[in-house]
Amino acid sequence: MNLTPFKELMLRSCGHSFEKEREQALSAGLCRRMAVLDIDSPEAYYIRILRDQEELLRLTELLTVNETYFFREPEHLNLMVDKLLPVFMNTGNQRPVRILSAGCSTGEEPYTIAIMLRERFGTESERLFTITGVDIDSTVIVSAKQGVYGSGSFRGMDKSMLDSYFESHGPGKLRVSSAIRKQVAFEVVNLLGSAYPQRMMMPDIILYRNVSIYFPEQIQREIFGKLAELLADGGCLLVGASETIHHDIGVLTLVKQESLFFYHKTPKLVFEERRTSNRYFLTSERVPGVPLQTAPVSVPKLNAHRNRTQNEHNPESIRKHPHASIKPDVKERFDAAIEMAHNNQHDKALAALDAIIEQDGTFEKAYCLKGSLLLSASRFDEARIVCEAILVLDSLCLEAYLMLGMIARQKGDYDGAFKRFREAIYLDSSCWLAHFYSAEILFAQQDWKRARNSFDTALKILEKGSLKEQGQAFFPLSFNAEQFIVICRHKLSLLAQKKG
Ligand SMILES: C[S@@+](CC[C@H](N)C(=O)[O-])C[C@H]1O[C@@H](n2cnc3c(N)ncnc32)[C@H](O)[C@@H]1O
Known part of the structure; x- marks a missing residue:
């Protein structure tokens, strides 16, 4: 019997593969259903299941493996x-x-x-x-x-x-x-x-x-x-x-x-203000219970974006960032938008941000918050447009590169995501989140050697929690850094068994 059309149909309809050792099960199932229906040619039965969803289900039921028991694993x-x-x-x-x-x-x-x-x-x-x-x-x-x-x-x-x-x-x-x-x-x-x-x-x-x-x-x-x-x-x-x-x-x-x-589930991106550093950064929502038992660990600060830090002292950069002398009412409205975002009033926050951007189209923080809110809501195309706008204002905005990487990753564009994370690393080589995500992509692509290097780098940065002592701006993560340490170590242990 030619099983190929049946194999393809089963794959499309219920996802099951009937290669090699499962061919026998498929063939037995087909014979059984054909006997029940008194159909003697596989071709006729194939036409029947193409037209008759119920019959396709009967065949599927015959082929599923339903083994289970109480308190399994x-x-x-x-x-x-x-x-x-x-x-x-x-x-x-x-x-x-x-x-x-x-x-x-x-x-x-x-x-x-x-x-x-x-x-x-x-x-x-x-x-x-x-x-x-x-x-x-x-x-x-x-x-x-x-x-x-x-x-x-x-x-x-x-x-x-x-x-x-x-x-x-x-x-x-x-x-x-x-x-x-x-x-x-x-x-x-x-x-x-x-x-x-x-x-x-x-x-x-x-x-x-x-x-x-x-x-x-x-x-x-x-x-x-x-x-x-x-x-x-x-x-x-x-x-x-x-x-x-x-x-x-x-x-x-x-x-x-x-x-x-x-x-x-990947922590939702929200926006968090670091009043101490007088900068606004993307961060991740505290994930309830993950990890559940680990003691809070110090969150490693990342190096300031070296290039940008230099630029912040340069007049050209000040021209590009007029919000350095931001009007008090815009600041107040922006604070209110952050509050709304924290209270999960995302639509309200987005509307408030649009109004702020309309008043001051160069206020980068408003774009960053808007981008992260859109990203949280899986509105990837809109988030991408916002990130691109940020890069027009400030081509060295680390958050924009990270967001673009995350958007590309969510869309399955791993090459595009990888490129963005590399750009983030170029801006700030101690951005462990970018190393971590790059490593995840390399791991999925079975590029073991580079995945190993990237996890290793992320781990080393994470373990060096002392970066915060440098008193620079940092990328605050309210989810637990220790969790990432555990994942990096686990990945490295898996990679130790891989050749290459
Ligand atoms: C081996 S049992 C596992 C039962 C239970 N989860 C356990 O671990 O004991 C696998 C079950 O997955 C179901 N299954 C297979 N493909 C499926 C699909 N595409 N959609 C929904 N269920 C499916 C099968 O019908 C079968 O009952």
């Missing part, structure tokens, strides 16, 4: 319950913390979470959390909703819990108690699909474990990118132990805590 689940969730609960948000099990199969994973939360928070967990399980396979979702399981599902579970959370359901079967069932919602969803349902939106935690193993690399990237986008700001994405490194593609930040890895 419990280390990440413990980390989530003990360390990650409490932080989300303490953010002052009135809404429940949202947990999504993406590729939940027959429901053991989301029910395990519900049981763990019940153990930890009692009946309050119903109010504090929502748990959603989604899977492409409608048959497993039907089973998940029923919540009836045989002994195989309990192989990773402490049997003393069975009495509390399960009831007998015929010979050899147990059903999840109704209190636990009520806490989990299930839905049929293709993670490769173009739109996700409302109940999946903005989860704080996504478990995406043992799902990506059959996806080829480009599909892994695509789905990981979609889940990353879905994640609420500051949210965490947990993958299976064997899958971690496949997803380290620079979309989310890889974080290590208690010897476990997970991904964290």
Whole structure:
């Protein structure tokens, strides 16, 4: 049988690859469906699945691997319950913390979470959390909703819990108690699909474990990118132990805590005023709980932008920066815009900044804040235009180069991003953030040697926290520098095993 058209169709529809050792499974599945439908030629069956979405789903369901059990790979689940969730609960948000099990199969994973939360928070967990399980396979979702399981599902579970959370359901079967069932919602969803349902939106935690193993690399990237986008700001994405490194593609930040890895949504860029340095810089929002247990570390100051510092004493530069003698009312209005940005009133802040720019089209700080707000809102094209305007005013603005690098990276233009980060490094060789992002790009491009050098440089600068003693302007990061140190060290340990 010529499997090629079926392979291509499966790849397009559900992301699964049926190369080599999985060809046999595909061929068996096709024979089975053709027998059920009494179709004797693969060509006729191919035409049928092209026209009949339901039949394509039946074939997909036959080919998915639904292996799962309660309390599978419990280390990440413990980390989530003990360390990650409490932080989300303490953010002052009135809404429940949202947990999504993406590729939940027959429901053991989301029910395990519900049981763990019940153990930890009692009946309050119903109010504090929502748990959603989604899977492409409608048959497993039907089973998940029923919540009836045989002994195989309990192989990773402490049997003393069975009495509390399960009831007998015929010979050899147990059903999840109704209190636990009520806490989990299930839905049929293709993670490769173009739109996700409302109940999946903005989860704080996504478990995406043992799902990506059959996806080829480009599909892994695509789905990981979609889940990353879905994640609420500051949210965490947990993958299976064997899958971690496949997803380290620079979309989310890889974080290590208690010897476990997970991904964290890239901190939102906001703007922070450093009154002491009398300059305004891009910074990153404090990420709740990342890292959760590390003591605050001193934030390394970066060298002043050497070139610019020189220029600031030069009359030509003063001509280019008339806001050096900025009018008090503009300063006040700018302070108000910063306040709005801090209070998450981004639209109001943007409107205020536009008014300021209209009054003083050379006020660079207003452009910088506007650019960072647009970047935070993923309005990349507008942010890029603002950055380009900044560079017209001040061709040595480090923040503009960093923002342009981040924009290019978000858009998947890694070469463009790399160029911008190099420019940032050229302006300020101690800009470890630019070294770090360059290293991430080189790592994704498997340029091991240069990635190693760049992580090494970022690490050395980070470890030299003493730069702040130099009393120069600095790039303030309100997220924890220690986290970056951990990531750099981890990357360097991975790179130590790579040749080249
Ligand atoms: C091996 S199970 C993993 C279950 C659970 N996450 C665990 O770790 O025990 C993988 C599940 O991913 C689902 N899956 C595969 N491709 C999918 C897709 N494109 N969209 C949604 N679910 C998918 C499969 O149907 C299967 O139930």
